[in-house]
Amino acid sequence: MELIPCLPDEIARECLIRVPYRGFSTVSAVCKGWKEEIESLQFQQQRQANGLTRPIVVLTQADSTGASAGATKNLIPPSYRLTIYEPVTGAWTKLPPLPGFSDGLPLFCQFAGVGRKLVVIGGWYPGTWAVSKSVFVYDFVSAKWHQGADMPGVSRSFSACASDSDRMVFVAGGHDDGKNALRSAMVYDVAKDEWVLLPDMALQRDECKGIFHGDKFHVIGGYSTDMQGRFVKSAEAFDVTTWQWDQVQEDMLEEGICPRTCVAGDVGKFYRCQSVHVTVLEESGSWRAVAELPLDVRVGPCLVTWQGKLLVLGSATHGGRHMAYALDLQRYTWTRVEAPEEYTGHVQAGCCLEV
Incomplete structure (x- = not known):
């Protein structure tokens, strides 16, 4: 036909x-x-x-309107949602809530773009703060959510998470219900709806950062159970070709640095916020400042990269409105990104996919 x-x-x-x-x-x-x-x-x-696909930035963002905004002022954790920013059109929208989470997302959930799908993993149930093992998948073709296979093993929080952008989401580290830092890792095959366990990392890594590039899942920083908040400077990478972990890279960051702002650009360079600058990791292993952060995004910055650009969202003061700027990674020049008032809530994390 x-x-x-x-x-x-x-x-x-x-x-x-x-x-x-x-x-x-x-x-x-x-x-x-x-x-x-x-x-x-x-x-x-x-x-x-034909050049018709478009980058879509997805953010976990606090609802800055209505009851949630008032709750934030009263020191009650705000309700988070999934916000969409389209760099090509400048449009801001939000995704439908997850099934069973009409009052917001699981707190501190992990998420990643896989092809034309968004995968949301784990987090804490709002209200009870119980740890979730649930997996939810949003399909941008059907515009619907469905529930995937639960994460296996112990309940984990604050793990590293990243996608190969094709069909796999990698998860490593974090801590269990007893606050014990983890070395274990696993991968979720979105097409098969299956989890596969990976070899353990060399080190325990709680609150580590996951980045995928160059056919490797990089797990950066974190800390062991006995270090409790004192971040290490090392990183390790899982090679999907050999299906094993590379040797630990001892000096990825400075001692005591949280890896939260680390991201990778299109050509595989690592970027992060360091004090009041955006810095890039040189081949020598040192970090070089390439741009000074605008004044109104220096508190709690969140970084997302796409097609030669770096989006930085942050605020001027603690609890302030989150603003956004885009940095051209060739010329290192800033462009202000305008957002409606309802999309200025606190941003926990972000990712990008192409649809």
């Missing part, structure tokens, strides 16, 4: 690949043929080849 009556399928596909991603669910509902076409890998590849 023809995709569009009286048109060759090649022309019909040229029409369909130009549908904005927000229209995928509507177009998929028209007929079985269109649904199969939009859900296919070839459809995504053709959109990419």
